[in-house]
Amino acid sequence: MKDKTHIELDDFNTKIYNNLVPQVDKVFRHCRQGSIKTRYRYRDGVYHFCKFLAMAYRKQNLNSIKPKHLEGYVEQMKESGYSKSYMTTNLSAIRFFIDQKGGDSKKYPTNREMGVDFRTKLDRIGNNKAWSESEFINFIEFAESVGEYRFADMARVAYSFGLRIHEVARLEHNHLKEALKTGGLSVTGKDGLRRTVMVSNNKALIERLYNESKVGKKVFIEKDEMTHKVINRLQSFINRNQKVFIETDDKRTFHGLRHAFAQNKYQEYLSRGVDDNLIRIKISNIIGHFRPEITDIYLQ
Secondary structure: OOOOOOOOOOHHHHHHHHHHHHHHHHHHHOOOOOOHHHHHHHHHHHHHHHHHHHHHHOOOOOOOOOHHHHHHHHHHHHHHOOOHHHHHHHHHHHHHHHHHOOOOHHHOOOOOOOOOOOOOHHHHHOOOOOOOHHHHHHHHHHHHHOOOHHHHHHHHHHHHHOOOHHHHHOOEHHHHHHHHHHOEEEEEOHHHOEEEEEOHHHHHHHHHHHHHOOOOOEOOOOOOOOHHHHHHHHHHHHHHOHHHHOOOOOOOOOOHHHHHHHHHHHHHHHHOOOOHHHHHHHHHHHOOOOOHHHHHHHHO
16 A cells, blocks of 8 residues: 655654554564555554654554543544544554454544544534635734744745645755745645645745745744744644634644635636636646545535
8 A cells, every 4th residue: 555644754764663563564464454455554554643643753662552642642643634544444454453463543643532533524624724814914913923934934935836745844945945936836646646725826925035045945934943843832832823824713734824815716717717616627727636525625
């Protein structure tokens, strides 16, 4: 099975991951429960979890998986845009693995407690996750008022171009240079799929970030920083300060900026008289899903 992952490992974390894999293989090698196909799928799900443990916690063994590990993994998958079915299957795989090792998976938070209960398509759409324009402006003003200019700019990029949080964090000076030259920002997204996002609607932002960043460096991540830690700090910052910039009782996440981008782009195309079905296809390509049915979740 192809590994669906946004989890990029450096050399050190790869060594940790390679030490975890035999621990997984040992359990599944002697397991006879379920079909072969299910066991293979569960094994791959635990592999993916191990990549997260190696990156986020540098965990050397799987004998003491804690609730915080599952909760952090769920948050990472949510921000990476995984489907509910993919997340629930991987969580089932982890619980299966824990039980096979002699643990008790019932002691861990339920899927519902972690916000990953499986639902119908209508339920998955749920409340509108998009930030309103005033919420976005409030966030920018608040972030800059407390000196978090980087977080403000990361939000600007997501809101203007519909990028995922990991795509924003991976932006490099050279990406901006190419965007200014061609008018299109090249993005490597989910499953390694590449897409080009036009930047004409906010070229001034690209120009400013290009002038402020260093040649050969990432735009938002310093040399001595770990990308996932910067992402976690940004997510925590948004979560802690909801009441400052959110106008309703709904919770906002960084991913909601992509929802806002999609809905704003939909209205832009609609005002031009573009056919609704064609709009959905265009937006699904722009945001990197390439499946119009997923766009329904973004467009409400």
